[in-house]
Amino acid sequence: MxxxxxxxxxxxxxxxxxxxxxxxxxxxxxxxxxxxxxxxxxxxxxxxxxxxxxxxxxxxxxxxxxxxxxxxxxxxxxxxxxxxxxxxxxxxxxxxxxxxxxxxxxxxxxxxxxxxxxxxxxxxxxxxxxxxxxxxxxxxxxxxxxxxxxxxxxxxxFNHPGFVEPVVDATLAALADLPDDVRDGAHLAFVTHSIPTQMNDASGPPEQGGGAYVRQHLDVAGVVADRVREETGREHAHELVYCSRSGAPHVPWLEPDVNDHLAALKEQGVPAVVMVPVGFVSDHMEVIYDLDTEAMATAEELGLPARRAATAGxxxxxxxxxxxxxxxxxxxxRGEEVARAAVGATGPMWDRCPVGCCANPRGAVPTLTGEREPIDQ
Ligand SMILES: CC1=C(CCC(=O)O)c2cc3nc(cc4[nH]c(cc5[nH]c(cc1n2)c(C)c5CCC(=O)O)c(CCC(=O)O)c4C)C(CCC(=O)O)=C3C
Ligand SMILES: [Fe+2]
Structure with missing residues (x-):
């Protein structure tokens, strides 16, 4: 026994x-x-x-x-x-x-x-x-x-298979739900929350030159697009776009906005789009309002068939x-050796955020869980 x-x-x-x-x-x-x-x-x-x-x-x-x-x-x-x-x-x-x-x-x-x-x-x-x-x-x-x-x-x-694989399946399901005559030419629009460009510039460890927020999203988007190609045998063009811009109008935030992107796709003659909210772990307000309500209305006005892929939830x-x-x-x-699952080019992320990682735009504020506590910038 x-x-x-x-x-x-x-x-x-x-x-x-x-x-x-x-x-x-x-x-x-x-x-x-x-x-x-x-x-x-x-x-x-x-x-x-x-x-x-x-x-x-x-x-x-x-x-x-x-x-x-x-x-x-x-x-x-x-x-x-x-x-x-x-x-x-x-x-x-x-x-x-x-x-x-x-x-x-x-x-x-x-x-x-x-x-x-x-x-x-x-x-x-x-x-x-x-x-x-x-x-x-x-x-x-x-x-x-x-x-x-x-x-x-x-x-x-973001690059753990347990997060990425549900996104792959959701993207495949959304593609499958598009009308047959537009499916093959559909673009994949990976959507995440916009942030000020300066916040993106300061994201990640300073010695890596910033830009980690966008880089990580691009990595995941590429992995999902590759997996979709493996599964469907079709290359679907993909882009990273943004929703939920806030802040004052003169402050630059990451672009393009998803609504502008849909208009650009239509303009280029793209027949359909799947929006993949890869920046969100569940269907919160940005997803159900900014995508399902606002961006879907935009797509409808444009006459662009669109689907929204589910989140990992x-x-x-x-x-x-x-x-x-x-x-x-x-x-x-406990000091043991571990295997760290990760997909894409970035590799498994660190356990403790490095000193100065993702600096607060308004100055140093104490943090926990980093390499150095409580103030590390
Ligand atoms: C990167 C990012 C995430 C993803 C990571 C994460 O999940 O944390 C996120 C998530 C969320 N953001 C949320 C809601 C809001 N975010 C706002 C404002 C802002 N978000 C920002 C960025 C992000 N936000 C930024 C740079 C601002 C400007 C103000 C500031 O510098 O902080 C505002 C103010 C109104 C407005 O300006 O839009 C609201 C109401 C909710 C709840 C949704 C729900 O209720 O279901 C969630 C999950
Ligand atoms: Fe937010």
Whole structure:
């Protein structure tokens, strides 16, 4: 009789923390949420009113919290099935449950060392470092005498097969859903959140010259396009484009905007397009408003057949990737050799963000989980 395999060992971690953005849950939450997001950011009033309208179109409720609840449910089930026994917590930057409250709960529960998984896959101040600043602020705000859990951020996963493979399948499904007569010529428009060009320039470690945000997206887009070609036997031209531009009009942000891109495709005689929201891990507001509502309306006006590919969401391979990243990092922290899954040209990402990585455009703010804590720029 063979004995059951030993349960995978999460030590030295005694908790997992899901770190996310947060969103409003009803009409009265919309303004306070937007105030939380944009405090000190100089976002023009008109832009805030517009974005508020996007939320009100959906009853003042962002989909993001429910998506995180669903993800947590799947993650807990996955860990339990694999025999990994550790509690999973959830905290947000901008809405309840706030990271500050979650950290207080973790400290009260006696958590000593937690691995953090962020619902944001790429490098940049907005998508990585700002969360690390939030972790520092949350730990710093713990009540006197509460021993703070030590926190480690799990490595970036934009190029982890558990994130990329669901995107490949979703792209294939969206292509298959296009009318037969336009499918073969369809372009793939990989879409991500625009950020100020200066923020992209400062993304990644300074010694790599910046630009990591765009470079990482281009890498993933290329991998997905290659995999689609393998599966369909057709080369679909692809581009990286942007949605959700914010900020003051005179500040340059990454372009082209997805709507302008659709117009350009039409102009070039491209017969159809699949929008692949590769910058987003689930269907939050940018996806359901900026793509499904606004960009789809643009495509309709142009008479350009368009489909939107699904996000990774709660795909079991993506959920499983969190477990794999947790166990991988646990082994690293125990001093063991690990295999690190990654696709594309970038290679597996670091465990601790290097000093000066993704500098805050407004100056140094303390962070956690990097090579040097708490201030490394
Ligand atoms: C790179 C990036 C991600 C992806 C990485 C990640 O996921 O973190 C992301 C995600 C998200 N952004 C979100 C919402 C908002 N972002 C805003 C504003 C901004 N985002 C920025 C960048 C990013 N944002 C930037 C540079 C700004 C300008 C202000 C500033 O410098 O910080 C504003 C203010 C209004 C506006 O100006 O649009 C809102 C309401 C939601 C929730 C969606 C939901 O409710 O489902 C999510 C997941
Ligand atoms: Fe945003």
């Amino acid at each position: 063979s004995s059951p395999a030993a349960a995978p060992d999460p030590a030295p971690y005694d908790a997992l923390l899901l770190v996310s953005f947060g969103g409003p849950e009803g009409p009265d939450d919309v303004v306070p949420f937007l105030e939380n997001v944009t405090r000190g950011r100089g976002i023009p009033r008109e832009r805030l009113e517009q974005v508020g309208e996007h939320y009100h179109l959906f009853g003042g409720r962002s989909p993001i919290n429910d998506q995180n609840r669903a993800f947590l449910g799947e993650l807990r089930a996955d860990l339990a099935d694999a025999g990994v026994d550790l509690p999973v917590y959830w905290g947000n930057r901008n809405w309840d449950p706030y990271l500050t409250d979650t950290l207080a709960q973790m400290a009260a529960d006696g958590v000593q060392r937690a691995a953090c998984f962020m619902t944001s896959a790429y490098s940049s101040w907005s998508s990585c470092r700002q969360y690390r600043e939030n972790l520092h602020a949350a730990v710093d705000g713990l009540p006197e005498g509460a021993p703070a859990p030590k926190l480690d951020k799990l490595r970036h996963y 709660t795909d079991p391979r993506f959920v499983r990737a969190v477990r794999d990243l947790l166990l991988e990092r646990a082994a690293v922290e």
